[in-house]
Amino acid sequence: MEARAASKPLKQAYAKLFTSGTTVSRLRDAALADRLFTSDTLEIPGRSLAWKLFLLPDEPLQPLADTEATPPLSSLRESRKKWKHLISEHMRAPDGSYEDGVVPGSSLSERRASTGDLETNNPLSLHNENPWTEWFASVELRKTILQDVERTFPEIVFFREPEVQLQLTNILFVYSTVTNPAIGYRQGMHELLAPLYYAVDYDSVEETSELANDPAIQEFCSRTSVAADAWALFEAVMRGASRWYEWQEPPAASRPPPSSPFATHVNIPAGPVDIKPYITPVVEDCNRIQSNLLRSTDPLLWKHMQAAGIEPQIYGIRWLRLLYTREFEMGSAMKLWDGLFACDPTFELAPWICVAMLIRIRNELIPSDYSGQLTSLLRYPSHPAPDGPHHTSVLLRQALALQMSPNQATGNSLVLENRNFLNIPTEVPEPPPPPQRRGARTVRDKAPAATGPKASDPRQQSTQQMGFDFARGLLEKGESLGINKTIMSAVPEFRRNLSELAASFVRSPTTPSFPMEDERLPEERPPWEPKSRLEIEREIASLQSTNKRLGQSLSWAVDILLRDEAEAKDLLHLQKSKREALEAISYVRDVLTSNLTQIDEERLFGEEEIAKRKKAAEHKSNPSNSSTVHVPHPAALTPVPVADSRPKVVPVAPPPPGPIVSSFSAPPASPNAAQSPTSPSIAPWHYTRSNFGTGNLPSASLPRVPPPTSSTIRRPAEPSREPRAPRPAPPPRAKSQTEHDPLGVL
Template structure:
């Protein structure tokens, strides 16, 4: 598949726009930041690599000191980078025997097969692929081959939706550029995943703007097709000057202080004088991520920062990819390259990238604040991307907002950005309410409900239960078989049997083993930190407190509702139908005061209600009169206690009277009862039986329940014996009643 390159006419027009008369470096940069340099939204734009070379390569673009001087292409810097790249390729892609790998092409139109050079070393004992000598140059060559294989694995996965990166020649050039940079230019860091996604857009832009020898003389040298790989290498090195810190993974001192191999000081360790402060090493990318979330976002949008911080999302989860890949995963590649136009123009060192991340977070704040942990993390890892038709010029707006935040990092600037997003991108300022959790219907609820057990199917219920259990066990067995659990368990059984004896011996306590006792946690539940489990007693106490509080609140709310209803009824009275207007006005004032009191009670946590403020003085007087009348009616409706009937004496006649030893003095008077003597219920009525109650009126002793115990027909008379007087009866201090009013005990 042949790559679609820019037409010579379109490339010439872009060259004139950038380096033509009247075009200054400041104007070109302003046009790139304002999204006016390349208005097209396509992936392949003519002249993009020309602007990137102007912004990134270290060369003076102005020939004169005047402002109106015409910028010139950084040709000197481009030629120097091309020579350096060719030199590095010839040194590090050539094997120790002077040969190159198959398919290696040196930029400039020279094939590597024609540049085979004989080996400078003739010692086969050292310069031999099979030699085990430590200084054998083939060892380093084999390590380099393995590095290129690892790089190729990532290059083959670069932007799979673009067919251009599937071409073998393009993949080979990308591998060589990444190998030279990681193995030679920046060996302290080496190759890290993500570098291939930064190089691919650069190589694509340079290849699209390349021309052959028949093109215009002004473009022939600056955009030569034979030097595409070298120009892409120069741009990649310029971008990595600002992005390389995000790929560092170890302390620089650990690499910089390492002596070269073969040095006599290779085993020597330099110990610095004085105390050494041991601090954990934090990579620069983690420091930038923490700074973005905990410093920059906090000073510009504290509400969003508080929510992200409360959800527990660490900034490294999403910020590392944003920074390392410079937003090529968060936006479509054409949009990301348009963002690169302004980014390279305003800040080639990429320091503003952190503020771009803050602007990106503020733009999606309405989706982050109502979300929980999982939803917010999904939004951050899959940044909502919009086409240019939906959000026109949103990359230029993002750069503009990042510049505003960088100059004045305040909450007011964050609010201004929210207004801009509302006016330009139609993003509302008001944060929507969180969505309710979805109601997931379980598998059991989808199944048919079981029939209730009736006398008809009661006999078949055990069989159905057994069948359902068998089906559940069969399904569990099949699922475990599918996951390989059964095979794993059966393979572990023989091993467990072999180790069973040793395992049992380890649990047997030796007599000589000193006894120990587990230490109990002496801390109370209030002293434990929040993440430790509380005791059951603590939960029961809290539940009881909540229940009692709920009951008190229920009573209070009912009382307040009653007072509020009364106040509303008073306020709704018709003034024309009331004779006493002064009394109505006084009642209305009390009703308004009652409504304000209800408002104060609902706003506070006080449970005690002031009845006078809630109902008013006049209403309380009415309620008291009504309660007194109801009490009189209830008291008058209490039934009178009937007098007890006399009971005949059924004692044997042979028994002599025990009048001298009786506890009462019989006077023959019948007991009387007055229902109005005491305000007690009938079953708690006070007895007025006197001490002279005749023994004949007392209830007789119940007959024995067993026929084996009978009283003799003629009992022997019992002689009188002196008896001690009974103790005085005790009265109940609470009810005022005798504990034994009848004297039968």
């Protein structure tokens, strides 16, 4: 769809701007007062002509106030010539060819340059000076730009045309790589360029149209120069808006050196070392809008936004970078641009427009919380003016008033203007009541669950009876005192609800209890909410279980590695076991370093140990097969000398009946104190089971006899005991025998 301005309205707009004898200052005032273009539609003839007049002056300095408006043809001719040179030089491949449509109607697209040396000028060459490397990088950048261009204003059919998307991509590519490589391409530039290109294309004149006889209009609105004129307007707009797209700190060579009054007298650096972090200009402007400008003009609104925790970058970056094209409709945004380009092409007024926009929606921001304020800021509500000037014109005048007089009185006058022109009330509405939490019920809703036929708890019945007695006594006391009937009419209702209220505070033992779990799944909660206590306990339990299994594996591996190969009967079997132990240790290392959640039990132990554990598990699951578990002595399987220091498995005798006493706890006062019914029982978590002497280190292989530290075995007092030499290991005994525990740790 190619919409073009009609010849007659375009000629009238040209005459109004350049042939009526009007000065530039009057045209600027007319654009600011909503008299230049009264409509807010997209198709307005002559809009691009006014933008060229405001943004492309022939002189480098601003024109005088009484200067007559003339078309800036010299600036257009220079910019068109420069555009043609840039597009022909920087859009050409190293072999001299162009992509289709880059240079339309030119013979350059068919020209081929000599390739020269194929080692350096070759698409497949890896040479450092290969020009094709830079070309391929530019092609990738063009693809990235095209992805954003294809999403530009999807509701407007004009921007879906392939020719329009190609020209928008070319303009953005030339701007980001040739004229402004320090900034490059950033998202949002395509939404600034799109309205400019649309206005220039709408006012373009074909060579065969009715206006071909007028050479001034034909040259000023040439159809073949739409891309060049749009690029010139975009360059002019970005001279004021480029600071909002800067993303990195400029190099030190481009920054002015700091000065110091002592630099000429003392041989020290010119200024102090700047250690402050770099803050982009757009972030500085956003902070200034909310912290300084809004605070000085509307302190109440600033206070509520600060209390809610709204960061100015959330809304300010989009407002400034896109020049309000997302906050207003396309036609209204372009009408706002008419006055902004006319009164301030440098965009120093843009932050004050943001302040005026915040004051306009103060009734939505003040009573709202964080989410409500964020919704209003990111989805700016529309306030169409029923009569009078357009709401964008009112916004521009309010921004100018704030810029000239930034105080609270000016902010109050803006509130009154919004009431007069936009019917926005001056009174701030009350905040809405907090929403009721899901699952919350009243006392009356909970009462039937506790006072039903199954509520047979005697404590609950006594509480109900106490409530009835209290209500009955209150009624009798009121009658004796002569309380009026109005008050007494509320007593029966109070008596009916008192029992239910009392019953709601008593939990019946028959009522099932459920763990307090979060109703939402963990993946549905936002990342800033902490985990519940139940989830943390589950994670800790899982971690403890994993550590226990890893510890058992390491204990088994250490026992295997401590065996002596010189005294082994089956050397191959022992070497295989040690290799399995090393593999188990390496697997434990991998589990601990990579935080694995699923552990392969087969890799924690050797084949023989796994078979033993499976057999023990089967025996534990079927206790009817045998009432007593007998652990064979290792000496019965493999004879071991007495001097052997390897860990051996010693049969463990069952503990004697009675309470378990830890060696780390205080012994009872008397032998019968443990069985005393009045003595406090020892909690199970106070008992620390020791593995000393349970089979890993038999007492026979110790260099000395361990001291008697057990508190469970009581021996008669002896006057003195001489240290004895270690006695030899006892011979193997039958399976039915039990071994005496000399240390008393079992």
